[in-house]
Amino acid sequence: MALALTPREKKLLLGCIGSLVLVGGMLAANEFLNRRREALERITTLENDLVELKMLFEDREFWNKRAKWLRETMPATESLGQAQAKLLEDVQNDALDLTLKVEQQRLLEPVSNENYREVAVEVRLRGDQMTLLEWLAGLQSPERFQAVKALEFQIDSKAKEKTPQAICEITLSRWFKPEAGL
Numbered sequence: 001m002a003l004a005l006t007p008r009e010k011k012l013l014l015g016c017i018g019s020l021v022l023v024g025g026m027l028a029a030n031e032f033l034n035r036r037r038e039a040l041e042r043i044t045t046l047e048n049d050l051v052e053l054k055m056l057f058e059d060r061e062f063w064n065k066r067a068k069w070l071r072e073t074m075p076a077t078e079s080l081g082q083a084q085a086k087l088l089e090d091v092q093n094d095a096l097d098l099t100l101k102v103e104q105q106r107l108l109e110p111v112s113n114e115n116y117r118e119v120a121v122e123v124r125l126r127g128d129q130m131t132l133l134e135w136l137a138g139l140q141s142p143e144r145f146q147a148v149k150a151l152e153f154q155i156d157s158k159a160k161e162k163t164p165q166a167i168c169e170i171t172l173s174r175w176f177k178p179e180a181g182l
Contacts, residue, residue, distance in 0.1 A: 074145055076177040077117070080110040084119035087146075087174050091123050098135055100127035108171070112179065120149060120173035126156060129166040136168065145175040 159165035
């Protein structure tokens with residue numbers, strides 16, 4: 001046999017049920033707002049992507065010409081190790097020709113992906129400031145597929161020469177066709 005609830009127990013039961021409904025509603029509203037925020041962020045990202053893709057589509061002739069130029073002119077190499085040694089040798093020969101002193105040199109790990117293969121060297125040079133600056137100005141070249149990845153240049157305050165001296169730490173890289181492009 002079930003006992004009848006007193007008016008006070010009925011009020012407490014309604015209060016408990018009301019609290020559960022209120023907390024459940026708050027949790028549902030919080031979940032809805034979180035999902036809405038994520039959806040709006042996704043929409044904004046997609047709209048930005050669409051604008052970017054429209055711009056690329058409008059510039060497709062320009063980029064197609066560049067891609068064709070890359071396919072035709074990017075050099076190929078059989079061995080990344082030999083290419084890296086050649087790059088280091090080129091830097092050393094340039095330094096010797098310009099009377100720059102090579103203080104440190106380091107071969108960096110080659111990088112390969114579907115678009116290019118890259119070799120890089122890290123070199124520390126010391127010498128005449130103007131000579132170093134002129135040499136640096138001619139290093140980066142699209143035709144040679146060569147780029148300066150990192151550069152640190154400072155005046156050598158301890159030098160005893162009459163002309164200003166400088167120290168240059170440079171990371172120089174050279175790019176080649178990907179393996180599939182050989």
